[in-house]
Amino acid sequence: MKAFSYERIDDAAQAAARAFEVPGAKFIAGGTNLLDLMKHEIEVPLHLIDITQTGLDDITETDEGGVRIGALVSNTALAANERIRRDYPVLSRALFSGASTQLRNKASTGGNLLQRTRCPYFYDTAMPCNKREPGAGCAALDEGADTRQLGVIGTSEHCIATHPSDMAVALRVLDAEVETINPQGQTRRLTLDEFYRLPGDTPDVENVLEPGEIITGVVLPAPVGGRQQYYKVRDRASYAFALVSVALIETDDGKGRVALGGVAHKPWRRDEADAELGNGAKAVMTKLLDGARPTDENAYKLTLAERTLAALLAKE
Amino acid sequence: MDFNQSADENLFDHARIIGKPHTRVDGALKVTGTAPYAYERHDVADNPLVGYPLGSSIAKGRITRMDATAARNAEGVAAVITALDIDELPRAESNVAKLFGGDIIEHYHQAIAVVVADTLEQARAATSLIEVEYEETPGEFDLDDAWKRLQDRDVVSHVGDVDAAFDSAEVTLDETYHTASQSHAMMEPHATIADWCDGKNMTLWTSNQMIKWTRKALATTFELDPANIRLESPYIGGGFGGKLWLRADAVLAALGSRETGRPVKVALPRSFIFNNATHRSGTVQRLRIASGKDGRITAFDHSAISHTLPGGSGEDAVNQTRCFYAGENRRVAHHAIDMNLPEAADMRAPGEASGLAVLEIAMDEMAEKLGMDPVEFRILNDTQVNPEEPSKRYSDRHFVECLRKGAEVFNWSARNTTPGGKREGQWLIGQGMAGAYRGAPTLDSGARVRLSEGRLIVETDMTDIGTGSYTIIAQTAAETMGLEMDDVEVRLGNSAYPAASGSGGQMGAASSTAGVYAACVALQGEITKRLGVGSARFENGQVVTDDKRVALRDVVPNEELVGEDTLHFGDFKDELEIGTFAAHFVEVAVHAYTGETRLRRTLTVVDAGRILNPVTARSQVIGGMTMAIGAALTESLNIDSHRGYFTNHDLAGYEIAVHADIPEQEVIFLDTQDGASTPLKAKGVGELGICGGAAAVANAMYNATGIRLRDYPMTLDRMLDRLPGA
């Protein structure tokens, strides 16, 4: 860990302005991801801006009948929130399937969206990784690499990492929007699809946030109802990242939406796949995973995604 | 005391304290966080500096240049020692990988520098300022490649005529299996505070299972007289064989202390546990079994390979096959392949765990071919003698009783016998079982007991790696001296105390308690001498002779009486097979769509001689079984076969079982005693639980799905496309 300076700023707009102005500044919320990365010197911020006292920790109703979740709401509080459990159960389930109780108590909504990949080579600073060090190469794409956990679709010849968040998969299926404020005080809202980027030739750039721009919250549209499920498949029963996860909403009119975690650089969803829901898991996955480029070691994820969706659709 | 023949009836057959469920005497220290672990011994090592290691980023080759100037100039840094600053340290007999010094790189994360600074953060940050250049040479990292190439497997032993037996056999099995490389993944990393300030006398507060061996290894490594080395390791946060040896933490802390003239502490970073320290090698195994239609086994043919750095012994997976089941013709071969991965060495039940993980699947497969119940098949092939050497009988073997008792309690007869035939919703339900066999070796063990004011202090260099040594040693001393548990204080893990077996090879409990018994008997001799009586009984805190009773505190007031002895185990044991046995029964659920496997219940029935303490013994057995479940389902050190290292080198990537993976675990101890083992008629259980457990899970998965998996860990991707789904 490199030495860094620290300050706490209790207003989001001011924090954004300050982050823009101080070289090498980064926000710190729960710190559950950032501090690990700093210890390994995968991230080396020169200045930390603590945003935990910005007051962005409310869950409120929106005029549209939806819910606005402050960026500092903890994963525990969000998962346990009565309104979320009733109207957006897929989100509550996704959160509860992530990390551990202790981590969820610290983890924030904004930090969860911005957690970094779990690619084993990203975590080992002796290994080449374009995401950690642009242009260094990608150890995961070399012969003999360990890729069982890595991405199968939307990957590039520069990076095949996945985004590890469970929460983000549920938010994607709920059509949530990320709300931000920039150093100039301007706010904007982005769908998760707009917010996250595919690796392309800049895997180090994972989202569209501009320098200093801070996440202030996440907005859920009015509830869509329907049967909502989140199925996270992993090797052990708890405390593991998803091999594949499926967020599913089936509405009464026989329609619905599907998003996948554990397969891509962002939560993975396609309108044309949603449209196939009435035709079963295979039809959905044919559309959803069209263009997949798995490795020998992780091709099972294609089968697993389909079978997991089939399990959710089966009424047993 | 010499132990030259099997124990007859003795005081332990009428025990008050031994064999009773005493909770851990060190429990309060553990749960209050006050047990003094090595890295926190600030009470004895004043204001230590902190050392942080740098590991090699290549697997094989040599260092051509190192520049530590920037690190040396970094804030708070007191010293930097690089591998190029000193010659390669002499290797102790017990070390295979080199620990430090010189330009040659043998494996990834070999320690190549240590930075010593005021704080951990300063030391860690400065390591990344060290510039290193390497000349890399290609290495061997792929065990499957070696298996394919290998023609001449070493024959370890061949009895009878295996080829002829297979030619004439009515039923045969011939399959190939894989077990994964595994990490001890203990909670406390290897950690040491070293005080070698004067470059002469070395004191280490460390976390080590084997005080005597490690002191010897230090003497070789640093060319010191062992008399100048003091080692203390009273509390150890898990070892599983990973802390049997001298490792880089102690070496780097010692070098740092000599260099700076201050005590220095080093804990291996978590990633070093996987690639710098030792691990269990993966194996490839081919197992053939032949039998008649009646189910009697006529031949075993088992060959296996594992990896090792040159000079190591690998993971010998064939040993149990030599003597677990009957059969006249038997051949085993193990080949340790020189590879350039980190050092493979002992991990809980070294060899046995990997061998039985395979043998016990093969037994299940044979039973199926024969149309026999797997329990009955094992009973039919039980043996009371070593089948390789029938003149050697088992001293006390109740494997059949384990099988029968287990089947009864588990309600085995009610199980579904059609693989894939039982479903509850989306889950396929299966039951499986396996046998377990682990030798029960003993090592000479010494202790000293000191009686003063009616209180007894026991001192031995035996260690407690979380197993319960403190408690069973206190029980042994209290029992022998006629005292209560509260009257006894146990001090362990110090090189100033008489040498005991240490903790390893499941011999610690049996050996060290025997040594403590011997020391107590010596003290009794001293007491009767002082009292001028020929013999006496020790009970209720008193010495009792025919005509008098003297309280122990009154034997010689205001004086300490000392007894010290070593229990020497005699050669008569070599004429016997002394072992421990178990039968595991498990129930699993496998998701019909996704292939996730979840345990539902486990039962282990154990025959391991007198159980010294059913509470601590149970926790060993369920701990072993938990590790077996990890081995069966998730634990694997993933090898990057191009770069030559274990990629998943943290506890998020190396998946040991977590609470949610472990269901209700039941353990039943058979009421057995083995007089050939020790005066207490006890044997170890520390490694028995992991033996065979993985195969029981595998067999239950087969029963659930009808898909036979032969490669560990049995993750869902291995069977996904063969599962039924809807």
Ligand SMILES: Cc1cc2nc3c(=O)[nH]c(=O)nc-3n(C[C@H](O)[C@H](O)[C@H](O)COP(=O)(O)OP(=O)(O)OC[C@H]3O[C@@H](n4cnc5c(N)ncnc54)[C@H](O)[C@@H]3O)c2cc1C
């Ligand atoms: C052992 C372990 C297991 C885990 N398992 C899972 C799992 O199974 N599933 C899962 O989904 N997650 C898992 N996680 C990840 C966990 O969910 C994240 O670490 C957590 O959500 C991050 O939140 P935080 O508030 O601690 O973020 P921090 O660590 O504080 O920050 C993370 C990043 O977000 C930035 N940031 C934080 N808040 C804002 C904001 N408002 N605006 C702009 N930038 C911001 C920070 O600058 C930093 O770059 C696991 C983590 C660990 C350590």
Ligand code: SF4
């Ligand atoms: S897959 Fe991405 S994160 Fe992993 S090594 Fe390659 S570039 Fe780095």
